[in-house]
Amino acid sequence: MAAGEQQERGEIAVTPAGDGALLVRLSGGWHLAGGIPSLDRIAGAIAGGGVRVVRFDTRDLEAWDSAAVTLLAEVADYCRQRNVTVERDGLPPGLQRLLALAEAVPEKEGARKSATRAGWLERIGTGGLEWWESSREALEFLGESMLAVGRLARGKARYRRFDFLVVLQSVGAEALPIVTLISILVGMILAFVGAVQLSRFGAQIYVADLVAIAMVREMGCIMTAIIMAGRTGSGFAAQLGTMKVTQEIDALTTFGFPPMEFLVLPRMLALSLMMPLLCVYSDVLGIIGGGLVSVGMLDLTPVQYFNESKAAVTLTSYSTGIGKSVVFGVLIAISGCLRGMQSGSSSSAVGDAATSAVVTSIVLIVVADGIFAVLFNVLGI
């Protein structure tokens, strides 16, 4: 078929040919670029009644492409519904064959999706069931991962040491630059906020206490957890999701390696080992960041700032932060791996899994932090 640059539209002329026949004349160049002539003229003539046969005259048809095929397929459909015969002899042989091909495979019974909208009650019900199902899956996953930890403790878990070391490096050393940047900035911001308020009372020295306690108890572990959720949790989900798409997880299972031990365990272990270290690192850098602002803005000497900070931080508050970071590490690893293993097998499903892993872990981190706050308050820590 000649692909022309011409943009003209194909022409249709409909003339009754007597004896219940309708003659459809197609002429000009029919190109998709020029749009598809509408079915209305032909449909109108047929709806007028008395038409039993549709014939075609294509002597003036210069060129055609899918535009003609599409219209003729519509005509054929329309005529079939109204018991009008379509005589295709007048069409070019290529068009006739394409039309025959389009009708060669009949629509499969019940294949078409019915687009009925569910009622609100049904949607609430389905939503509830889905929620129940996904919570069950999450609980099951949690249980299985705990069993895997149990097997690890008894030295029976099967995983590659090398994989563990690779994960360890990627969640530890490779995360340092971003943790450095964020922690120093958070420390500086805390110091700024404190400086403005405390200098009103001439209590600038307490900026050191503010920064030290906030970093050590809350900000250090929370900020590292949120960084790691975005950086590593999503990475875990995308990696495991892709492994599911490429059937690598199936291959592991058939070799007798439980994915829970082979894939999830090293990630969980690595993250819960590295999180406290990153948290300590973040605490120190946050305090240094606060110090930069205090010394620069508030006429404190570095020694004053250091001594005040040292006095403010107790071993209890220091260890609560570190303890929380271990829990956050486990939560991030579990939600990342869970979403990855739940992922569907298409590229968009992997994207959804990564998104959902970050959302789940951040929600879990904040909720867990709230529970810790209440707990520590009750226990008077």
Place this chain on the structure above:
Amino acid sequence: MTAATPSVTVRDLTMAFGSFVVMHDLNFTIPRGSVFVIMGGSGSGKTTLLRHMIGLNEPAKGEVLYGTDNFTRADPETRQQILRRVGVMYQGGALFSSMTLAENIGLPLGEYTRLTPEEIRQVALVKLALVGLKGFEDYFPSEISGGMQKRAGLARAMALDPEVLYFDEPSAGLDPISSRLLDELILELRDSLGATVIVVTHELPSIFAIGDACLFLDPETRTGRPYGAPRDLLKTATDPQLLRFLTRGESSKEAVKNHG
């Protein structure tokens, strides 16, 4: 539209990754309206050649011409225009997983034609009917089987009525019957659309059934030679590598006689 006009011409094409030469000095011409088979063993560079011909990889040397337009030397806009006359069916279908089948086919139509959304859907339905997927327009690629994904990929490749249709391993992963139906579909489309069809494959039954001409990539000499219709090659070919390939390794003269 005579059979003699070249549709695609490849001149002195050398494909290389860094210093590793995959194939060197390929020369062949594909006549308009023919079915051209690019064959060779696994890893001989068939798919790499296809990628070079559609501009996904850059040749180390040589050029690819569509009609009289030099594709390799063209600037990006001209390339895009040439590619609009080309459709590609990828090995796994390569359907966009976030779109339904109708949306997959409608995507290029919406971009390169001025059709209304209803018209685009109509065209998409016809294309799906052509590949035997009537009624599946609102399915997502992940909801249909691998063979159906391939056929939907073909429907998408045909969306803009291309003059040149590429097929990358059309029968890989299909059962013999589906693969034969796909071969027939390819021939039918070539006949009714008048398109040039270029098939990359190593499936012998399909090579013999559909090829009008072929190119054999020889991994030993790292070059390829064009031949005539594959079904005649069993009698006429003298190249031992090619004979081995065509007879599935039984390349002694007796085996050739038995096949002939």
